Amino acid sequence: MGSAAAGPAFDAAELRALLDGRWASVREKVRASLRENDLANADDLDTESHRARTLEQLRLLAKSGVPELGFPVAQGGGGDQGGSVVSLELLAGNLSLMVKSGVQWGLFGGAVVALGTERHHERYLRDIMSVELPGCFAMTETGHGSDVQRLRTTATYDETTQEFAVHTPHEAARKEYIGNAARDGRMAVVFAQLITGGNGNTGAKSHGVHALLVPIRDEAGNPCEGVRIEDCGRKAGLNGVDNGRLYFDRVRVPRENLLNRYGDVAEDGTYSSPIDSEGKRFFTMLGTLIRGRISVAGTAGSAAKLALEIALRYADARRQFDRPGGDEEVVVLDYLAHQRKLLPALAKSFALHFAQEELVQALDEVQRGGDERAQRELESRAAGLKAVTTWHATHTIQTCREACGGAGYLTENQLAGLKADTDVFTTFEGDNTVLLQLVAKGLLTNYKDQFDGIGTLGLAKFVADQFVGAVIERSAAHSIVQRIIDASNKDDILDRGWQLKAFQDREEHVLDGLGRRLRKANKDNAFDVFNNAQDHVLRAARVHIDRLVLDAFVAAVDRCRDPRNAELLDKLCDLYALSIVEEDKAWFLEHERISPRRAKAITQAINTLCGELRPHAVDLVEAFGMPRQWLTAPIATGAESARQGAQIAHDRANPLP
Amino acid sequence: MGSAAAGPAFDAAELRALLDGRWASVREKVRASLRENDLANADDLDTESHRARTLEQLRLLAKSGVPELGFPVAQGGGGDQGGSVVSLELLAGNLSLMVKSGVQWGLFGGAVVALGTERHHERYLRDIMSVELPGCFAMTETGHGSDVQRLRTTATYDETTQEFAVHTPHEAARKEYIGNAARDGRMAVVFAQLITGGNGNTGAKSHGVHALLVPIRDEAGNPCEGVRIEDCGRKAGLNGVDNGRLYFDRVRVPRENLLNRYGDVAEDGTYSSPIDSEGKRFFTMLGTLIRGRISVAGTAGSAAKLALEIALRYADARRQFDRPGGDEEVVVLDYLAHQRKLLPALAKSFALHFAQEELVQALDEVQRGGDERAQRELESRAAGLKAVTTWHATHTIQTCREACGGAGYLTENQLAGLKADTDVFTTFEGDNTVLLQLVAKGLLTNYKDQFDGIGTLGLAKFVADQFVGAVIERSAAHSIVQRIIDASNKDDILDRGWQLKAFQDREEHVLDGLGRRLRKANKDNAFDVFNNAQDHVLRAARVHIDRLVLDAFVAAVDRCRDPRNAELLDKLCDLYALSIVEEDKAWFLEHERISPRRAKAITQAINTLCGELRPHAVDLVEAFGMPRQWLTAPIATGAESARQGAQIAHDRANPLP
Incomplete structure (x- = not known):
């Protein structure tokens, strides 16, 4: 039935090139790296081993050179944020590794790059790229996940010691769901309300949310003084990532630990910023961190493609119910109801793929120097595509699970893991x-x-x-669209x-x-x-x-x-x-x-x-070029077609009496 | 904000009575039994321990007397299938235990009751009720899950030894996803194409699918001769249930092991049945097993109620974003978008609850002697409600997870487990x-x-x-409906x-x-x-x-x-x-x-x-009377309201400078 045996009825190489787009060489590099390194997901391990293995894989990945892509050239990086987003996307078969990578290089490293200045870059970025310094991005609090402008953690400057005291005033203000916190992180970028003039309790003034580097564990892995760390425990998925909670009891960090690109405190406690409005300053800071959101959209899209490939390959081999007037059972993908479940989702995956490619290009352009309007457009589009693509992934993977019946429920067929791991994508990096x-x-x-x-x-x-x-x-396609409409x-x-x-x-x-x-x-x-x-x-x-x-x-x-x-x-x-x-x-x-x-x-x-x-359908989904290492489901890699073939042969030789 | 503190603004006792309906006393008995026994779910254990614990809980439950409800009075049961469905429903907080119960008493026991005759009842039912004899319901094959009339396993009668030879002819014919098979089952009800006159290879005739009792493990727990057992391995959820695969290599069982209510084979190999048509016979057999499908619908409905209770309690305590013109943050359930997510689902839960109650009553009536038309109506309604209710559960639990944000992703808040465990409900007992x-x-x-x-x-x-x-x-409500329309x-x-x-x-x-x-x-x-x-x-x-x-x-x-x-x-x-x-x-x-x-x-x-x-909303969802033991999520049992209270008090005492 499927055309796979005969080869695609279209130019697969051109379609792949069109889909791979501008970062085709990055995609090929990642595909090659996946062939060379064992980055298979380790969901079958217990939590501790799974976390340990994910950290090992993170270090393997660091050695591949791929993660450097998104870092500044000055510190040995590739200066290519777009490439770094595209490379994360391709980790869809091991989502714990993808998220751990996103935390280490995208969020933690990305915040140091975007909110810090040269002193931070020179001191930390090489160790961040190599995972010598595993770190956390401590923004979300238990009480504030969406309205992060109202975070309750405080960083109060003490001009007598030229230090900030970072403090968690109550339980709702503890840092929550922080990746890398429960086990591996040594340092955290902590977002807190910055207060100056506060040590004498007179003339105190708050300047809104700022980010500081706070050491959380010493070399031996023990929590630093005043830092309390809790484990968030098991989650629906992504259990290779060690999410934890951080509490700070007036933890002192030097003045220089403030990531001071958008706001600085002088030795005497004088606050200065290139942006006057507190609100605008904060959202400018957030805007520089947009890459994480774009990566989540891309990875969600990839996960949906992988799920669709599994479900389509199975549906193209699986048979059920006799064909009226025929002597063979009907291939499941021949049923309209089954096509209706999977093919519009496939079409939407193509649509979102091209929209994501445009979004990554827009990121690249803004990174190379866009105006404020371009930045705002990028933020809007990233927010919208993140929402639409992650919901598409949740819905599509669920549909694929159901379309594979009982086989879809077995861990070996991957859909259970894809579902569980991507479920939080509709929540994190913005609900x-x-x-x-x-x-x-x-x-x-x-x-x-x-x-x-x-x-x-x-x-x-x-x-x-x-x-x-x-x-x-x-x-971006405005002129083409207008031409077609006209x-x-x-x-x-x-x-x-x-x-x-x-x-x-x-x-x-x-x-x-x-x-x-x-x-x-x-x-x-x-x-x-x-x-x-x-x-x-x-x-x-x-x-x-x-x-x-x-x-x-x-x-x-x-x-x-x-x-x-x-x-x-x-x-x-x-x-x-x-x-x-x-x-x-x-x-x-x-x-x-x-x-x-x-x-x-x-x-x-x-x-x-x-x-x-x-x-x-099967050839089209294969055109996305999901790394073959990720396709391990027996039902999608030959087991089902072998069984159906054996059954047909047996039935012919041994008809029921 | 919520009215919980003040007590419901309605007569909670009457509403509970209306919802508890005809089997109110059974519901109360199960609630009491849950208070007295430790039946908490054990999802945090490794697979082997989880399975062992679930088996222990099954035995605890057996001692409570509840599972006997659905068995014939002649063997010491309660003769109340409706009560048995209602009691299973209430296990929604430990779905592995619910499914293991459903396999042991509903499917395995139910098949012996419905398809067997007195000799089987007398010999096996007491041991089935007490779990002395853990058993399997081996219908589904890898190749045939929906079209079970086309199963490929054969049971060929040999009149020279008066035995059946049960055989798996090829891989697609192995029994698949069989609960209780991988670890605990000693015997299986095996569905197979019944063939007589086949030992001489002349005059062989097949009579369609029938069920036989086949021992699969000896007293020591080793597979019986000719039986090969594989473990299905990890699943998305329900990992307390030991699903496995069964292969039979011409396994011999005595003639008496045929469950012979609807078709029998005499010593000389003569086949007889009260129903002439092979198709009608098979679907009559299937029809007697309808209880399993009804239980799945009921349990799915319960799981959705539990999820809604968690999400509504959290939404009634959680606050996010300042209220324009006010000095407090807005309670999340006050947002229209949040109400839109949860309240129509709550209304549908009420609707499906009452429809399920009617369905269980119809089951009860048919069981006490319904005509063929009543049986067919029951089957249709059970099929339809099972589909609608399980999709409602999948959709609602997903929505609740998202409505609880990151907290919903943590295992401690129960939604992850409810999602994973119920996911297969849209598939099993009929896609x-x-x-x-x-x-x-x-x-x-x-x-x-x-x-x-x-x-x-x-x-x-x-x-x-x-x-x-x-x-x-x-x-059933026809006359009321017509009166209202008129x-x-x-x-x-x-x-x-x-x-x-x-x-x-x-x-x-x-x-x-x-x-x-x-x-x-x-x-x-x-x-x-x-x-x-x-x-x-x-x-x-x-x-x-x-x-x-x-x-x-x-x-x-x-x-x-x-x-x-x-x-x-x-x-x-x-x-x-x-x-x-x-x-x-x-x-x-x-x-x-x-x-x-x-x-x-x-x-x-x-x-x-x-x-x-x-x-x-909170009072209404509580009216369903989900056993309090099942509500363990910290976000739904006080942690979030305590945090919000502490935050408000702290903010009042310590305004940001």
């Missing part, structure tokens, strides 16, 4: 619901003239005040121009309506007006991201040269676009954007596209 | 997609005049041939009559359309016509179950006497009904059942209902 509100806030700045109270009413804070008047509008005069659901216009029109309409609703807010009813519209706010963000993702997919189809590839990508793009319209069919009907007749035609078109793509 | 097709097939028999070829075309088989001309129509002349979305009519009308319309589509099937296109309509088939089943569930909820509201309780249940019922309409709003718009204006009103009504129910 998805909060992130979507942040996207919406960015969009609403277009409307700020209409309700200019948004800043003063406290509403801005409420939506998460990351955006300072930015206008988020255009996708060229289109067809009113046909398979016409790309119609699809693009449908997405654009929906986005504009939802946002307009939201603007009108929120305009009613005044000083007294601000919370209620906003809260009553919260579902509308989330929808505005979602339809915006949907549109950006479609734009990215359309641009990728436009880059494709081989006509067979273009034809298949075209169908995948149709399937993505129409699936999104179908999911939200109620909106399109309610707003009379489509007629009932057209609504039915969309459902039928999706069924037809599923049938047309079905013979290519 | 949900296959079950919905089975429901649809039952509904389609109403249309059999229109396409009477359905039997001969092989279509019937394809949809799963469990229904023999049954007509599935009425819910009394209603309002065209108001909050009018119960309008809601009931909307559900009924949708069911009829979807089914009519499906009938018309399938009528086009003929000998040559049968598979394609059916396959192209597969999404329509699944939808027909789903809307049918939705209607039955609403009917059950309406009947329960009708039973409620306390006006405050009735008012709250009314709101929950509105929320359930309107949430279902909103989920399927596209259908109602597409078929012009509601106008765009009304569609918007439904969304607004749901938001309003969420706000009205929010103050009662």
Whole structure:
């Protein structure tokens, strides 16, 4: 049935090149490194051994040279943040290692790079790259995970000793879920409310959240004085990562340990910063840490691809129920219901892949010197894609588990681990619901003239005040999209121009309506007006991201040269676009954007596209180039097809009497 | 904020009584037994210890007298299958124990009761109840999980020795995922194609799938001769249950080991059965095993309630983001988006609870002597509710995990375990997609005049041939529903009559359309016509179950006497009904059942209902009476409210400078 035996009916090399994109050589380097090192996941070990093995693998990975990519050239790094995101993505088969890498090099190392200055870079970065200095990123507190501007840990400067005293005032302020804390970390970047003039209890002033380097363990691995460390214990997944809790009892660190790029304290306690507003300063700091969020989106996308490859390979071999009028059992992927479960998810994986590639390019451009507007657009897009891609992963991996039946529940077939490990992706690096509100806030700045109270009413804070008047509008693919729309005069659901216009029109309409609703807010009813519209706010963000993702997919189809590839990508793009319209069919009907007749035609078109793509499904998912080391599930690597073959042969030789 | 401190604003005792229903005394007995015995889940142990502990707990449970409930009075049981289902449900806090119980007493014991005759009952049932004889239910094979009529294991009668030879002809025919097999089972009920006249290889005849008792381990725990046992290894969850694989190499068992209620073999090899048709015989056998499917639905429902209780208690204590214009942070459950995540799921839990209660009553009635039609209705409803309730559990527990953020990912807060353990519920005891097709097939028999070829075309088989001309129509609540519809002349979305009519009308319309589509099937296109309509088939089943569930909820509201309780249940019922309409709003718009204006009103009504129910949410979920022993999550048992209290007190005393 599948075309795998005969080879793909398209130019696989060109498609791989298109998918590998600008960082193709990084991808190849990581694939090679995975062939050479044993980085297999160790989920079958007990917690302590699993953590130990993950640390060993982290050191192996350090030696491969890959993790240096994202670090400054001055300290021997590659100066390529985009490459570093792409390389993390490919660790999807060992997510504990991916997250441990993300903590060590992305969060801990990344914070030292972005928030520190040369003295920190010179002193620490080499040891961070080599894992000589394992570290933590201690931002989240038990009481504050989403609203991190309200963290309660304090760092009070004492000019008499030129030290900061880092302190946890109550249990809700302990640092929580901190990766590398329970077992391996020696130092932590601790985020705390910075207070100067506080040692005499007069003239104390707080300057908002800043980050400091705090040693947490000595060379022997014992907690430093005043530092209490607890183990978060077992989690649903990612048990190779040692998450812990940190409590500080007036722990003293030298003044120089303040990561002082955006705010500094002089010996005499004088505070200075290049950014006046406390809020803007903090969100500027957060903005420099955007890479972590982008990595999570990329890795979630990879995990979904791996799950889809397992489920599609199984569905292409597995048979169940006799074919009416035939003498063989039906291959499961021939059932429409099964295609409906897996193929729209495959199309969406392609769409999100191209959107992620654009996002990483935007990161690269901003890193090489973008203006504030480019930075704000990057943040909005990273937030939105992180939410959409991690939900896609959660949903798709769940669907793949169910599509593989009982076999999907066995650990050996990988889906259980992928599910458990990725589950927290919708939460960490920003809770998805909060992130979507942040996207919406960015969009609403277009409307700020209409309700200019948004800043003063406290509403801005409420939506998460990351955006300072930015206008988020255009996708990178804007000109291609506009050309297609301009060229289109067809009113046909398979016409790309119609699809693009449908997405654009929906986005504009939802946002307009939201603007009108929120305009009613005044000083007294601000919370209620906003809260009553919260579902509308989330929808505005979602339809915006949907549109950006479609734009990215359309641009990728436009880059494709081989006509067979273009034809298949075209169908995948149709399937993505129409699936999104179908999911939200109620909106399109309610707003009379489509007629009932057209609504039915969309459902039928999706069924037809599923049938047309079905013979290519396995080859298409393989085109993503997930490292072959990660594909270990017996049901996806020959066991099921061998069994089905043996059964068919046996049945022919031994029919039941 | 929550009303918990002040006590519920309704009559909690009456609501508990209404929810506990007919088996209230069984529920109280199980709650008491859980207080007296240590049945806490042991997920933190390694696999071997976890399995050992689960077996110990099974024996503890046996001593409580609860498991005897479902067994025949003649052998010392309680003769109460309904009570046995209800008691299993309450084990939701230790799902490995629940599943191990289900295997031992429900599946293994249940098969001996239902398929065996007195000689088997007298010889084995007491040892099964006491767990002297741990056993397996060996139906599923690697190659056949859904289409069990096509199992490949054979049991060939040899009249020269008066034995059956049980044989696994190839790998796809090995018994797979068999609970109790890897470690503890001594005997298995093995389902196999029964062949007589086969020892001479002439005149052999097969009679379809039958069940036999096959010893698999000796007293010392070693596999019996010819039996090979493999361990399925780690699974996503339920690791206290020792699932394994069984291979039989012409294993000989005495003739008397055939469970011979529905088919027997005489000493000379003559086959006899009270049911002529091979298909009907097999599905009659399967029908007697329906209790397992009903237990899975009940337990899934319980697990969802427990998850909701954890998430609601946390959301009622947790605060995040300042309230604009206020000086406190907002309690998370006050956010509309959070209410939207949890409250419709709470309403659906109530709806499914009452539907499950009706289903268990139907089981009880059929067990006490129902006709074939009642049996078929029971099977259809069990299939449909199992699918809908297990998907509800998967979806709700996932939502609860996300709603608890990082805390939800920690094992100590229970959601990780609930997720992992219940994940396979959508698969075992019937894959949900296959079950919905089975429901649809039952509904389609109403249309059999229109396409009477359905039997001969092989279509019937394809949809799963469990229904023999049954007509599935009425819910138990039929008369109440009809009275409400007749009394209603309002065209108001909050009018119960309008809601009931909307559900009924949708069911009829979807089914009519499906009938018309399938009528086009003929000998040559049968598979394609059916396959192209597969999404329509699944939808027909789903809307049918939705209607039955609403009917059950309406009947329960009708039973409620306390006006405050009735008012709250009314709101929950509105929320359930309107949430279902909103989920399927596209259908109602597409078929012009509601106008765009009304569609918007439904969304607004749901938001309003969420706000009205929010103050009662914690009390309402507590009314389900989940045993308090199961609620161990620190975030749901005081840790979070203590932290928030301490933080507020600290902030007041120590404002940031």
